[in-house]
Amino acid sequence: GAVVSQHPSWVICKSGTSVKIECRSLDFQATTMFWYRQFPKQSLMLMATSNEGSKATYEQGVEKDKFLINHASLTLSTLTVTSAHPEDSSFYICSASEGVGEKLFFGSGTQLSVL
């Protein structure tokens, strides 16, 4: 089945630094990728929808200048948390699909801890 690779699995950084998270579709071309944030035992909160070759669409309340998304190719999307602060600590997950409304495949998530 389709595989989505997310890297790194966990990262610890100092407050004020930036962190980049990668999401790759390994055996299919993902025209659309989604980025979510998740708190323990809670559902996924959609942050943004990333379309290859165009600007990401951010959900209400998500700062686009803080959470930079780049979808430069059909197999790679990146989320950069800029000037991270402790309140940005969370589990971040990406998902990818081959097209609009197609089945979603999820990455394994990235646990970010900002000290």
Add this chain to the structure above:
Amino acid sequence: TQLLEQSPQFLSIQEGENLTVYCNSSSVFSSLQWYRQEPGEGPVLLVTVVTGGEVKKLKRLTFQFGDARKDSSLHITAAQPGDTGLYLCAGLSNTGNQFYFGTGTSLTVIP
């Protein structure tokens, strides 16, 4: 925003018991998916239901899509510790361009 409310939010049961998780909305979805997620991992797709009234079985798990395609249920028979996890429903909008995730149900099965 199309909201999908899941109930219960938390559930702790003994091994061997049966349980049902509900996923309700006032909106109509073209399809609905159920996922299970374990701590520190991404969600894993369990099933997709498409037709109103559809019932799908996956071993001890039974999924049903409501006749009006606004709600769904997941029934687990004789729960086992391996069923422990966060269960998420997700509805595909009628426009087919976005998935909306439910509020989640955290299940713990005690041996």
